[in-house]
Amino acid sequence: MTNTRWWKGEIVYQVYPRSFQDTNNDGIGDLQGVIQHLDYLKSLGVTMIWLSPVYQSPMVDMGYDISDYQAIDPQFGTMAxxxxxxxxxxxxxxxLIMDLVVNHTSDQHTWFKQxxxxxxxPYRKYYIFKKTTDGKVPNxxxxxxxxxxWTEVPNEPGTYYFHTFAPQQPELNWENPKLRQAIYQMINWWLDxxxxxxxxxxxxxxxxxxxxxSLPPDGDDGLVAVTKKGQNRPGLNKFLDELKAATFDKYNAVTVGEAYxxxxxxxxxxxGPDGYFSMIFDFSYLNIDIANVDEWYRGKADWSIKELKDTIFSAQKSIKxxxxWTANVLENHDQPRVLSKLIRNKAEQTPQAAKALAAMYYFLPGVPFIYQGQEIGMKNFQRTKISEFNDVSSINNYQMALKAGFQPQQALELLNxxxxxxxxxPMQWDNTSFGGFSRTQPWLxxxxxxxxxxxxxxxxDPTSVLNFYRAMGKLRHNPHYRSTLIDGKLIELPVPDDVIAYQRQLGEQIISxxxxxxxxxxxxxxxxxxxxLNSQTNLVQDAANLILHPYQAVVFETD
Structure with a gap:
């Protein structure tokens, strides 16, 4: 079935339920909290919510370690x-779209326990186990x-199970057709x-x-990145074709791949028109600030606005x-806040800069995704000790940094x-001590x-970041501009290096x-x-030029 692409005009908002709104005062956000703010989301022009995992989970990786695919974790509420x-x-x-995590389960899943x-x-074949005789891990x-x-199986010396991520996230064995069928049934249960x-x-x-x-090591630890043997490998297409045919195609479902x-x-x-997914995230510029995505403790990358611009347009060209189709993002649950990341001078991390970044990505071809708190210009935190962090990846990167010879203070700076x-x-609903998120100390x-x-x-405040996002939503849904903003071709404009400028053109209409x-x-x-649209209150021009203030964004319908 060819994709009808009914989802091209959507505006998607990612809810991270744990931090969105706590309604029962246990310090953890819940599903009732999402219900409470649906009118708020509608005011942003949102037509689709991506709900980060709410499945039953021991929360080692905050819900990306699922112990029951068909149950809601009690801390979020009930199936009702x-x-x-x-x-x-x-x-x-x-x-509503859900998070689908089928590369691994939790080690608390009944399949893995059995x-x-x-x-x-038979569940041994649902995962990847290897036995060695020399007392060493398989590779x-x-x-x-x-x-x-590899993690050794308790009470079975020399037997190991495989995990791309944390040891508590054992990898599913997609080579096993029985496992695949069990996954497809679960996927269709939710679609139903x-x-x-x-x-x-x-x-x-x-x-x-x-x-x-094994491969030659690429680090001081004698190990090599699993991505060299376990990411985008030949034969992946067989699994993805079958997955699509057995599930998404039957429901004309929208699918957004996290496809690093x-x-x-x-x-x-x-x-493509018959691709595995409706769209994938454009991550091209999300990690422009670091040298290595998986080992970000190794430090920052140097980059310029021109490089950011070139990366955006080059990714758009490949997609075209x-x-x-692409899912356009500035932030998500795995990324620092964009204002703190792309605006390097702290004094310039202002609402004006937040609005400029918003306009930069929002009108590109593709579907705009807004991550909770992005629309109010939330920023990174400052933590002073490792015990204040929760994220498993951060704690691991901290340990790796110390092993690599960093001082604790340097490692903490990288983590911040x-x-x-x-x-x-937690989401900042008001200026009270817990931000209106909860009446009690939040989980984080x-x-x-x-x-x-x-x-x-x-x-x-009519000039706030929030009201600018609302204005962008209105513009995208406006019937007069909608077709051009969805289907219009992208033309990069020649401008100074620190300016990002483009047109969307459909027929006679041009939006700049x-x-x-x-x-x-x-x-x-x-x-x-x-x-x-103007992200600031005034517009300065001379006879031939528009003079953009620092961090100003403007949108024109041009003749």
Whole structure:
């Protein structure tokens, strides 16, 4: 079935339920909290919610370690709450997509428990076990969270199970057709419930090189990145084709792949007219600030606005050549806050800069995704000790940094910049001590740079980041501009290096976007036509030029 691409005009909001709204005062956000704010989401123009995992889980990796795919974790509520969320969202014209995590389960999943309890259990073949006779692990692959990808099975010396991520996330064996069928049944069970589709986690890891061979080490630990043998490997296509045919195609579901490392040449298979997924995230510039995605303790990368611009347009070109669609993101639950990341001078991390970044990505071809708190300009935190962090990846990177010879203070600085906990601090609804998120101490401490950065204050300020996001949502849904913003071709405009500018053109209509991402004023050729959106209160021009203030973004309908 060819994708009808009904989802092209959606605006998606990612809810991280644990940090969104706590309604029962246990310090943890819940499904009732999401229901409580549906009208708020509608005010942003949101038509679809991506709900981060709410499945039953021991929460080693905050829900990406699932112990029961068909149960809601009690800390989020009940299945009845979930069903109510579906109904209430639908009343407001909002669809719901779930997180699909099928590369691994939790070690508390009944399948894995049975696999451990009995070596002859059929569930042993649902996972990847290897036996060695020399007392050593099967190979030298390093997991994404650090350390070996192999953990020894208790009471079975020389037998190991495999995990790309944490030891508590044993890898599913996609080579086993019985396992695949069990996964497809579960996926369809949720689609039958009425969800619109899925965001699909870590999907490029399903296929491993079955020689399980060691490679020359690429680090001081004698290990080699698992991605070299377990990401985007030949044969992955077979699994993804079957997955699509057995599930998503039957429901015309929307699917958004988290597909790190897909080479441009493979994009048509992933997101072309008959691709595995509706779209994949454009991560091209999300890690522009670090040298190594998996080992970010190794430090920052140097980059310029021009490089950011080139990366964005080059990724858009590849997507277009693939005949595909992209999910455009500035932030997600795995990324630091964009204002702290892309605006390097702290004094310039202002609402003006937050609005400029918003306009930069929002009108590109593809579907805009907003991560909770992005729309109010939330920032990174400052933590002073490792015990204040929760994220498993951050704690592992801290340990790796110490092993590599960093001082604890240096390692903490890196964590403050890059920890996934930055995105997971509770949502700031008001300026009270717990931000209106809860009446009790939250599961993770609040952000500590939040003066005037909250929904209540920003509601009252017509020039706020929040009201700018609302204005962008209105513009995208406006019937007069909608087709051009969805289907219009992308044309990069020649402007100074620190300005990102482009047009969207469909037929006679042209919409032009100019974004100054620097602290200096910048001149661009004066567009003729009507101003649709201005991130600041005034507009300066001379006879031939538009003079953009520092961090000013403007959108025109040009003649």
């Amino acid at each position: 709450d979930f069903d109510q969320l579906l109904v209430e969202a639908k009343k407001r014209g909002i669809k 696999a451990l309890a009995d070596p002859s259990s 030298n692959w390093r997991s994404i969270f650090g350390g070996s990808t 419930k009425g969800i619109a589709g899925y965001r699909i986690d870590a999907i490029t890891h399903l296929k491993k090189d079955l020689d399980w061979a 490392g897909v080479p441009a040449g493979d994009l048509p298979q992933f997101i 050549q693939a005949g595909g 910049d890059r920890s996934r906990d930055n995105a997971r601090t 401490s609040m952000g500590n740079d939040r003066q005037k950065i909250n929904v209540t204050d920003e509601n009252l 976007v100019f974004v100054n991402l620097s602290a200096e004023s910048q001149k661009v050729s004066l567009p003729t036509g009507s101003l649709l």
